[in-house]
Amino acid sequence: MRYYTLREELSAGSRWTGGYDLGRPWQLPGVECPTCGATWGGGGYDYPTVDLSALAGSKDYARPRCVPWAEFTSLRERVLPLLPPGATVGPGSGFGPLTGRARGRFAPVVVHMPWLLLMHPDVMAKLEGLTGAVPVPTRFKGARSVELVELEVLPGGRIVGAEAHEPCGTCGRTTFARPPLGKLRVTALPDVDFARPSASLVVCSERVIERLAPELSESEVVAVDVGAPEEGTTARPG
Template sequence: MMRHYLLRSVHDRAATAVRWDISAKRRWGLPGTECPACEAGGGTLGLTYPSVDLAPLPEEREYRRARSVPWDEYVRLRDRILPLMPPLAVVEPGIDLGPLEGSVRGHPSLIAMDETRNLFVQPEGAERLLAAGLRGIKPEPTALKVQRGAPPLLELELVVSGGYSADCQPERVGAPCPVCGTQRWGLLPYYWGLDPESVPDADVFRFWHHPGRIIVSEHFAEVLHGMGDTGLQVTELPVRRPSEAGAPP
């Protein structure tokens, strides 16, 4: 059985050889809203689709300003972009769209993660991942300005998939909302594991329940290890109930 790992950025960058920082924002995004039936809102960390280009839309400027709008207005804006979204994209209020615009200080490693869980690669890093036969590697251009002499940064667009293993599946609370489809869940147990049957055909992906969590396969972890000090670390995920439940990764 293939092992899977949670991918994290080392918070104390002073403890690594990686020295870099980023100041940027996404070009477009869906506004926030509140469902009139269940009052659910949006704004899930990690739901980003850098490949989406809204420039051809006559109303593209309506997607440039972060704000909250009434439900009917949100539905109009959401439905207008659905044909432009990647297959199986998760579309919710507050998602980020298009390339990142801004600046990068320092020199990120071949593969790097920022504080908001965006995953970047240098062109050489993308070539290594693809040459290793890793699945789900989709490098997208950014509009980031880098320091002189530094290579450009690409951003990996990740599929959102995966589910909790059966022994830590949270209980559903009530039925899905008939208006927005939101399903409320009970509390998670002290630990969580990955359902191996829910793993997509990709060696790196975002966890469906929490897209800010990036999961990688054993093969990806091996390739990452060969890239030297990247400022990233992996923690193995259980796929069944451990004999002694520990803290969640």
């Protein structure tokens, strides 16, 4: 089975003008690593299905900040039992549905960078029976009601070349830079239709591309092949 990542390529004067300010109710703080010396935090490994409202001290996750490593590990340990099987978390991981203010007109499929996929609910319904993604309604506010669902996708697979970059033994940070989408290769993918080979990348199977071909074309979203050993190609659904 072939896999693809999705990329938005809006034309000049596109009717899709949607935009938003993103947030989540809770997140792990950034960290100051005592081993590699880096101060960092980043999104991608986010879990919109995870609700921290009943967790004692949930307010500790409500304010973005950077903390020493010992404090970070304590905060991380408290949320681990609430995560879905196979989840990975790191500095900056977020929990709960997307919040913020939305504006403009949104396409049927919205790609917010290669690691965050949003869809209209009726589009998500076309993926019934496919595996690897859990739809979670967003909680955007705006002048008009915006109905979008976010796809929660768990880690799976790896980017070819990443194994040559040893992560920090303490915080896990790596110097590996993701290749451009046209040169990106992904391997060791599980037998699911959606997977997250890294915090900054979501891939989907050919079955997803086939089912959503009209919606992807309408949304001005292209599918980039990441599963072939030869040089990648870009396919325009429909």
